[in-house]
Amino acid sequence: MSSFALAFRRKSFLDRVLAAEGPDRTQSADAVPRPIPPVGQRIGEVADRSPARRAALLALLIAAALLAVFNSEGLVSTARDLAESRLGRSLLPVAERWDDAMERVGAKRLMASVRGLVLDAQYASWSDVAAVFGAGDDPITAKRRTDDGPYTSSMPGERR
Amino acid sequence: MLFPTLQFGAFFLVVFAIAWELRARPEGRKTFLVAASYVFYGAWDWRFAGLLAASSLINYAAGRLVSVASGDRDKKILVAIAVAINLGILGFFKYYGFFLEQLGELLARGGMARDMPFLEVILPIGISFFTFQGISYVVDVYRKEIPAETNPLDVFLYISFFPQLVAGPIVRAADFLPQLKAEPELDREMVAKGIVLILLGLFKKMVIANYLATLLVDDVFFAPDAYSGPDLLLAVYGYAIQIYCDFSGYSDIAIGVAALLGYHFKPNFLQPYRSASLREFWRRWHISLSTWLRDYLYKPLGGSRHGTVTTYRNVMITMVLGGLWHGANWTFLIWGAIHGVALVIERMILAVLPASGSGVVAGDSFGGAVSAGWGSAPSREALVRAFGVLVTFNVVCLAWIFFRAESLDYALLYLQGLVDWSGPVEMATPFLVALVAVSLAAHFLPEDLLPGAIAWLEDRSALTLGAVLGFGILLIWAIAPEGVAPFIYFQF
Numbered sequence: 001m002s003s004f005a006l007a008f009r010r011k012s013f014l015d016r017v018l019a020a021e022g023p024d025r026t027q028s029a030d031a032v033p034r035p036i037p038p039v040g041q042r043i044g045e046v047a048d049r050s051p052a053r054r055a056a057l058l059a060l061l062i063a064a065a066l067l068a069v070f071n072s073e074g075l076v077s078t079a080r081d082l083a084e085s086r087l088g089r090s091l092l093p094v095a096e097r098w099d100d101a102m103e104r105v106g107a108k109r110l111m112a113s114v115r116g117l118v119l120d121a122q123y124a125s126w127s128d129v130a131a132v133f134g135a136g137d138d139p140i141t142a143k144r145r146t147d148d149g150p151y152t153s154s155m156p157g158e159r160r
Numbered sequence: 161m162l163f164p165t166l167q168f169g170a171f172f173l174v175v176f177a178i179a180w181e182l183r184a185r186p187e188g189r190k191t192f193l194v195a196a197s198y199v200f201y202g203a204w205d206w207r208f209a210g211l212l213a214a215s216s217l218i219n220y221a222a223g224r225l226v227s228v229a230s231g232d233r234d235k236k237i238l239v240a241i242a243v244a245i246n247l248g249i250l251g252f253f254k255y256y257g258f259f260l261e262q263l264g265e266l267l268a269r270g271g272m273a274r275d276m277p278f279l280e281v282i283l284p285i286g287i288s289f290f291t292f293q294g295i296s297y298v299v300d301v302y303r304k305e306i307p308a309e310t311n312p313l314d315v316f317l318y319i320s321f322f323p324q325l326v327a328g329p330i331v332r333a334a335d336f337l338p339q340l341k342a343e344p345e346l347d348r349e350m351v352a353k354g355i356v357l358i359l360l361g362l363f364k365k366m367v368i369a370n371y372l373a374t375l376l377v378d379d380v381f382f383a384p385d386a387y388s389g390p391d392l393l394l395a396v397y398g399y400a401i402q403i404y405c406d407f408s409g410y411s412d413i414a415i416g417v418a419a420l421l422g423y424h425f426k427p428n429f430l431q432p433y434r435s436a437s438l439r440e441f442w443r444r445w446h447i448s449l450s451t452w453l454r455d456y457l458y459k460p461l462g463g464s465r466h467g468t469v470t471t472y473r474n475v476m477i478t479m480v481l482g483g484l485w486h487g488a489n490w491t492f493l494i495w496g497a498i499h500g501v502a503l504v505i506e507r508m509i510l511a512v513l514p515a516s517g518s519g520v521v522a523g524d525s526f527g528g529a530v531s532a533g534w535g536s537a538p539s540r541e542a543l544v545r546a547f548g549v550l551v552t553f554n555v556v557c558l559a560w561i562f563f564r565a566e567s568l569d570y571a572l573l574y575l576q577g578l579v580d581w582s583g584p585v586e587m588a589t590p591f592l593v594a595l596v597a598v599s600l601a602a603h604f605l606p607e608d609l610l611p612g613a614i615a616w617l618e619d620r621s622a623l624t625l626g627a628v629l630g631f632g633i634l635l636i637w638a639i640a641p642e643g644v645a646p647f648i649y650f651q652f
Binding site: 052053054055056057058060061062063064065066070071074075078081110111114115118121122123124125126128129 | 165172177183347351355625629630634637638639
């Protein structure tokens with residue numbers, strides 16, 4: 001309710017007053033207080049462009065936070081890449097501790113499960129595809145294929 | 161600093177926040193963006209930051225001199241000097257070794273072998289792009305399309321702006337410099353456009369291009385004689401998709417990053433493999449280069465204004481030099497020549513075909529729009545268009561073999577192998593076949609799909625935008641192969 005009231009008040013009163021007054025040429029744009037949109041507010045609702053900027057920054061920060069939580073191993077590898085520098089050396093233990101913490105809370109499972117699905121698709125053979133459509137191997141051949149591992153005769157990985 | 165890395169993510173977050181805080185101080189904002197661009201460029205090799213600065217300074221000075229010169233002759237001389245300096249820098253770094261090698265071979269064949277003064281010249285990243293932007297600025301000033309900049313900061317930012325610095329798109333001075341005069345603005349459409357293009361570009365590069373490169377293309381092009389015809393065919397189709405996704409992915413990210421900083425760049429690719437003619441292809445592929453070549457090379461040569469033979473000559477010169485722009489190698493030259501010959505043949509065919517009907521509407525990069533067709537029935541038109549798409553795609557793929565091959569010998573080996581279908585098929589796994597087929601099919605999706613996605617996203621809240629961006633990147637990261645391969649166009 002409060003956000004609706006705030007939006008209504010801004011739209012009905014504040015914007016009209018600001019529009020009637022016009023921009024203050026004596027002040028820089030930085031000196032004009034600009035409202036920070038709350039999380040969940042639609043960007044660009046008001047005529048002022050600053051909400052779009054702030055919302056974009058907020059979106060970037062949310063994305064960064066999601067990456068830090070669910071892709072903590074990426075932080076570790078980035079810190080390792082920077083390990084030659086002093087900053088990198090100090091970052092590495094922090095990144096590793098963070099990665100361990102994310103492992104404990106189970107946040108890394110999301111990426112691992114998606115990777116597993118992609119690996120299955122990557123190593124699928126034509127008979128696996130045929131099996132999906134009901135024309136695949138008999139159960140014994142299928143089991144042998146599973147026991148032999150994920151490689152198929154058509155994978156370039158075998159040649160290496 | 162590569163786009164698909166956390167380092168770039170952190171860099172951009174800082175640049176974004178500070179740049180918008182400085183929005184009301186134009187000079188401060190531009191100075192900051194120039195400094196950020198040099199940090200971005202210096203992350204590869206600081207030694208070449210001086211070259212970038214020198215290029216910017218030369219073009220700024222040339223623009224000023226051209227604007228104050230009195231007679232047209234003096235202006236022309238100044239433009240010629242500026243273009244020669246730009247091309248001289250490009251030529252030294254890019255073509256010195258190649259031409260010296262060719263000269264050495266030529267002298268040896270004539271019985272006049274000499275020790276050539278070879279130098280180990282390292283190619284500065286992005287030199288082909290920022291050199292062309294510099295030329296574009298000076299020529300546009302001469303043509304009075306833009307006024308000469310009095311503020312050197314604007315020229316420095318135009319030439320070094322980090323989103324497009326190392327692999328384009330080649331932004332035109334007339335498009336970018338006027339944007340620096342107004343206070344930058346960011347509206348919800350630009351935020352949505354930025355996010356959608358960044359995600360799309362990352363997906364194209366990290367997932368499609370990287371899988372095709374590592375599982376298919378690199379292996380097959382490394383030893384084409386070890387594979388059968390079907391594998392070679394799949395690999396060349398795969399390369400067509402890989403180079404498109406690699407390069408257009410970079411362009412998408414560059415355009416998206418620039419949009420988030422408040423600047424508009426024109427699109428660089430428009431589903432090129434749906435083209436029904438070579439002319440249409442060049443209106444959809446690397447648009448910033450093809451229009452640059454059209455405006456600064458093809459048209460000054462006379463374009464299509466001086467008769468058929470001269471037009472064909474101009475097309476050939478433009479395409480061969482366009483090929484050579486990619487690198488000092490016979491394979492690039494042949495790539496350009498194949499496109500040139502195909503464009504000339506296409507023009508010849510269109511000249512003898514009846515102009516009525518609209519079977520194939522061929523947009524023309526190097527002249528006006530052309531249409532040709534046989535009959536008026538919709539089904540017939542669709543058939544003709546489908547045939548045009550098939551022929552165009554395969555001609556483009558034929559040229560890609562030379563473009564990708566390690567050398568001319570490898571390219572010929574590849575072509576020989578393509579006709580031998582007797583060996584085993586090793587590479588056509590369901591995953592790779594699906595990747596190539598789906599990526600090709602995506603070229604035929606409605607062209608308004610992307611604007612639709614942007615329109616949908618622009619009405620969303622900041623939380624939704626953040627979730628889309630964050631989970632989008634996570635998903636791409638999860639399904640992409642490990643490691644970050646450099647973009648193909650970095651070498652040009």
